[in-house]
Amino acid sequence: MIRTIDIKGIVKFIATTGTLLALFLLSPIAIGLLYGEDIQAFLIYDLALLLINALFWFGLRHHTIAMKIKGSIIAVNLIWLLLGLAGAIPLMLYTSLDFSSAFFESISGFTTTGATVFSDIESLPKMILFLRSLTHWLGGMGIIVLGVGLLSIINPTGSLSMFRAESTGISMDKIAPKIRDTALMLWGIYSVLTLIDMFLLHYFGMGWFDAINHAFSTISTGGFSTKNSSMGAFDDGAIIWITTFFMIVSGINFLAHLRFLHRDYGGYQSEEIRYYLATFLLLALLLSGVHIGSSDMGIEASLRHSFFTVASVLTTTGFATLNYEEWGHVAVSIVFVAMLVGGTTGSTAGGVKVIRYVILFKNMFTEIKRTLHPNAVLSIFIDNKKLKSSLLTSIAGFFTLYILTSVIVMLYLYARGLDEMSAISTALATVGNIGPGFGAVGPVENYGFFSWYDKWVLSMAMIIGRLECYTLYLMLSKTFWKRF
Amino acid sequence: MKIIIAGAGKVGYHLAKTLSLYHEITIIDKNFEAISTIQDDLDVLAICGDVESPKIYAQCMKKVDFFVAVTNSDEVNMIASLIIDDTIEVDKKIIRLKNSFFLESKIFEKLNIYATVFSSYHVASTLKRLLEFPLANNVKEFNMANFIMLSVRVCNPDYVGYNIREICKEFDDVVAIVGLERDKHFTVPKPSEVVKREDLLYIVGNKEIIKRRYANLEAPQKKEKKLENCIVFGANRVGVEMAKVLLDYGLEVKIIEQNLDLCEQASEVLQGEAIVLNSKYGWGHLLKEEGLDSADMVIASTTNDEYNMIKSIEAKEVGISKVIAINNDREYYSLMHALGLVVIRGEKIDTYYSILEQINADSLIVQKRYCGGRGVVLLKEISSDSRSLNRVIKLPSKIKECCDGYIIRENNILSEIENISPQVGDKLILFARSDYADTLEKWIYQAV
Numbered sequence: 023m024i025r026t027i028d029i030k031g032i033v034k035f036i037a038t039t040g041t042l043l044a045l046f047l048l049s050p051i052a053i054g055l056l057y058g059e060d061i062q063a064f065l066i067y068d069l070a071l072l073l074i075n076a077l078f079w080f081g082l083r084h085h086t087i088a089m090k091i092k093g094s095i096i097a098v099n100l101i102w103l104l105l106g107l108a109g110a111i112p113l114m115l116y117t118s119l120d121f122s123s124a125f126f127e128s129i130s131g132f133t134t135t136g137a138t139v140f141s142d143i144e145s146l147p148k149m150i151l152f153l154r155s156l157t158h159w160l161g162g163m164g165i166i167v168l169g170v171g172l173l174s175i176i177n178p179t180g181s182l183s184m185f186r187a188e189s190t191g192i193s194m195d196k197i198a199p200k201i202r203d204t205a206l207m208l209w210g211i212y213s214v215l216t217l218i219d220m221f222l223l224h225y226f227g228m229g230w231f232d233a234i235n236h237a238f239s240t241i242s243t244g245g246f247s248t249k250n251s252s253m254g255a256f257d258d259g260a261i262i263w264i265t266t267f268f269m270i271v272s273g274i275n276f277l278a279h280l281r282f283l284h285r286d287y288g289g290y291q292s293e294e295i296r297y298y299l300a301t302f303l304l305l306a307l308l309l310s311g312v313h314i315g316s317s318d319m320g321i322e323a324s325l326r327h328s329f330f331t332v333a334s335v336l337t338t339t340g341f342a343t344l345n346y347e348e349w350g351h352v353a354v355s356i357v358f359v360a361m362l363v364g365g366t367t368g369s370t371a372g373g374v375k376v377i378r379y380v381i382l383f384k385n386m387f388t389e390i391k392r393t394l395h396p397n398a399v400l401s402i403f404i405d406n407k408k409l410k411s412s413l414l415t416s417i418a419g420f421f422t423l424y425i426l427t428s429v430i431v432m433l434y435l436y437a438r439g440l441d442e443m444s445a446i447s448t449a450l451a452t453v454g455n456i457g458p459g460f461g462a463v464g465p466v467e468n469y470g471f472f473s474w475y476d477k478w479v480l481s482m483a484m485i486i487g488r489l490e491c492y493t494l495y496l497m498l499s500k501t502f503w504k505r506f
Numbered sequence: 507m508k509i510i511i512a513g514a515g516k517v518g519y520h521l522a523k524t525l526s527l528y529h530e531i532t533i534i535d536k537n538f539e540a541i542s543t544i545q546d547d548l549d550v551l552a553i554c555g556d557v558e559s560p561k562i563y564a565q566c567m568k569k570v571d572f573f574v575a576v577t578n579s580d581e582v583n584m585i586a587s588l589i590i591d592d593t594i595e596v597d598k599k600i601i602r603l604k605n606s607f608f609l610e611s612k613i614f615e616k617l618n619i620y621a622t623v624f625s626s627y628h629v630a631s632t633l634k635r636l637l638e639f640p641l642a643n644n645v646k647e648f649n650m651a652n653f654i655m656l657s658v659r660v661c662n663p664d665y666v667g668y669n670i671r672e673i674c675k676e677f678d679d680v681v682a683i684v685g686l687e688r689d690k691h692f693t694v695p696k697p698s699e700v701v702k703r704e705d706l707l708y709i710v711g712n713k714e715i716i717k718r719r720y721a722n723l724e725a726p727q728k729k730e731k732k733l734e735n736c737i738v739f740g741a742n743r744v745g746v747e748m749a750k751v752l753l754d755y756g757l758e759v760k761i762i763e764q765n766l767d768l769c770e771q772a773s774e775v776l777q778g779e780a781i782v783l784n785s786k787y788g789w790g791h792l793l794k795e796e797g798l799d800s801a802d803m804v805i806a807s808t809t810n811d812e813y814n815m816i817k818s819i820e821a822k823e824v825g826i827s828k829v830i831a832i833n834n835d836r837e838y839y840s841l842m843h844a845l846g847l848v849v850i851r852g853e854k855i856d857t858y859y860s861i862l863e864q865i866n867a868d869s870l871i872v873q874k875r876y877c878g879g880r881g882v883v884l885l886k887e888i889s890s891d892s893r894s895l896n897r898v899i900k901l902p903s904k905i906k907e908c909c910d911g912y913i914i915r916e917n918n919i920l921s922e923i924e925n926i927s928p929q930v931g932d933k934l935i936l937f938a939r940s941d942y943a944d945t946l947e948k949w950i951y952q953a954v
Contacts, residue, residue, distance in 0.1 A: 199530035199531050199550050200549060408538065
């Protein structure tokens with residue numbers, strides 16, 4: 023088995039990603055310098071990280087990566103574990119977190135979950151706050167996608183399977199012949215959106231530091247904030263509406279945004295995006311209705327908070343303004359539905375993704391039709407294209423794994439003593455990379471109270487969710503490790 | 507370079523696969539299955555749609571270097587090459603055509619087509635070369651003045667025990683021996699290598715000189731046995747083109763085909779000059795009736811490789827010495843070669859190689875395979891911006907060990923390339939075992 027895997031290739035890829043990460047980690051150090059914080063330990067750590075990765079990379083610079091699917095899967099899984107580790111160390115250096123909590127926080131950042139273990143966020147050093155947002159931003163579009171883009175400039179082949187291993191299930195469309203062009207263009211538009219969001223937030227009254235952190239968090243649909251009360255601290259009409267807008271935009275396939283830049287509006291007309299927007303509007307209006315009925319806020323404020331909440335949960339961002347649990351059971355049910363749905367494919371959002379539901383529902387209706395017309399030849403169409411039947415089975419497999427993972431995490435948490443609603447919502451919030459849930463992990467709570475082994479279970483759940491189940495579970499399969 | 511390929515059949519797929527290593531490829535086809543396979547396998551942009559529809563090209567790049575049309579239909583290929591002009595600026599267009607009546611047509615100039623690939627015709631011309639060298643095992647042509655590569659089996663006891671250098675002397679030292687197959691094992695021989703009986707030698711050099719001398723290696727003073735009667739299995743396009751070539755040589759030709767429609771078409775095209783036999787009920791009874799066992803040559807040219815192999819082996823069993831098989835599926839190439847058959851590339855494989863050569867012809871390295879794909883030839887023309895121009899080419903020891911290098915200047919093949927400074931128009935040519943192809947190619951890209 024070992025012989026068939028390009029181990030040097032895996033190491034080189036990890037080293038490339040690691041070098042990239044170390045370079046990005048210079049930015050929180052710069053922030054620390056700017057705010058006069060003690061950067062020494064962070065700087066030494068980052069330089070060591072850079073040196074080790076660069077050395078590996080230099081040693082393997084002549085190696086041509088020829089990774090097949092197995093090698094890519096190993097590499098992706100390893101990178102995610104190592105990312106968690108690399109992000110955890112500075113947290114341990116500057117806060118009183120133990121290793122499990124730091125790893126949890128770091129994985130929560132890279133997977134754009136946004137579940138935090140800190141209860142007093144505002145007391146953290148600025149550079150640590152920025153580091154948390156940066157992990158979101160790097161994880162959102164996928165640091166591996168960036169790695170693939172940069173690497174294939176050096177190495178023309180062998181990175182295709184990597185690209186697929188990080189985003190399994192539904193194949194990503196390309197708009198340029200070479201994967202590196204697509205990957206770099208995606209990062210380009212991702213950066214542009216972040217900049218626009220940042221400037222708008224600043225224009226409407228946020229300080230530069232908060233604006234850049236929240237922009238990172240919003241566009242990556244992460245959810246870490248620099249304030250204890252999350253976005254509640256900026257209860258200003260414009261800022262909330264802007265963030266709502268950008269969360270929804272980030273939940274849309276980035277390829278559609280790219281095509282929009284090329285003056286092709288067809289991307290937004292795909293069935294998935296239409297269903298996604300329809301779901302959003304429906305849930306948001308329902309929640310507004312509930313909110314208007316149950317509180318004495320004005321109509322605009324009710325709409326604002328409801329739209330914000332649904333956008334935040336639907337795109338798996340996890341920001342909060344108000345505690346939606348106080349709005350009654352109907353409100354909780356509505357938010358619960360949003361938790362189950364998720365964003366669209368090719369976006370930074372996590373969760374199950376709208377397209378899978380669309381396909382499943384279409385399949386359901388087809389089956390009903392088939393019962394009524396036993397001899398009919400029926401197919402499922404998405405965007406006027408016939409769906410491959412293998413995709414349907416792959417989606418069924420995904421759902422099985424997704425539900426299985428959630429149920430196992432849920433049962434585990436229930437056995438650990440959480441109440442029903444907290445256990446269910448924690449499982450969904452971690453596997454779906456959302457962040458806050460209900461009850462013990464509600465929008466005004468945090469994950470700090472979990473024991474160290476709970477945090478490891480939840481960290482794994484987040485990685486499994488981020489890699490859309492298959493990538494990690496594949497490694498558990500016996501055939502994966504067999505040569506024949 | 508940016509290349510658009512219309513048609514994702516076998517040819518399109520393999521072209522995309524090879525070209526995607528160094529170029530940006532967009533491939534278009536109606537067949538959803540084919541496109542999704544390509545999406546999964548290759549780093550190219552695969553679009554599902556009709557190549558005749560102008561809309562489809564709106565999704566491609568605005569300016570491309572090559573447009574290659576390799577769908578199954580001649581008409582579609584031509585129309586697609588017209589339609590594409592509407593939306594995209596194309597530098598060069600290459601289309602694959604099947605009907606040979608387009609051969610004489612001037613329409614391609616009007617259509618602004620850079621090159622056409624007539625594979626069936628091309629395959630038949632390979633046969634023509636084989637007929638020119640009846641004792642050779644195989645003959646390959648290079649795209650340059652009068653150079654061929656010929657493989658011949660050493661059966662003449664006079665030459666057994668000679669080393670490679672001495673054999674080259676027999677050819678006035680103007681050829682190079684670049685391959686040796688012994689006991690199904692292929693090497694690029696050293697000059698001191700001693701030749702044994704039944705060795706298969708690969709000789710490169712001027713066509714005329716090789717033609718005069720090569721037969722001596724095969725047999726002592728044996729008169730070339732004259733070919734008279736020939737059987738062709740399969741009355742498809744290639745079979746018919748082959749029959750035409752054979753008829754031109756004045757041979758008696760009988761074509762055997764199972765499909766009645768194809769038989770009728772073939773007999774119409776050949777106008778009764780060759781006898782077309784319908785063998786719906788097997789060819790066993792035809793053997794006696796038609797005297798097929800007294801044929802001198804059999805060509806198995808159906809599109810089914812398994813069938814071709816079986817027919818070839820059968821023919822050998824009957825005692826026919828010259829058996830040629832057409833290879834349609836690259837996976838069978840080595841097997842056919844190992845069975846001791848003379849193998850000619852079939853239409854699709856030929857189209858693939860022809861188009862690759864057209865695209866690479868500009869500046870890049872031409873790569874050819876020989877000896878059942880076990881040997882590789884890399885050819886690079888020295889242009890005015892080559893790095894090694896007027897400077898001696900230094901072969902790193904790693905490279906020197908694995909390959910045999912020559913420089914071709916006009917009609918001469920010069921060995922000891924490390925003493926020559928290349929000039930514009932010279933061609934550097936390297937021969938090696940095919941496992942070294944990537945290493946060599948990389949070196950040529952960087953150093954030459």
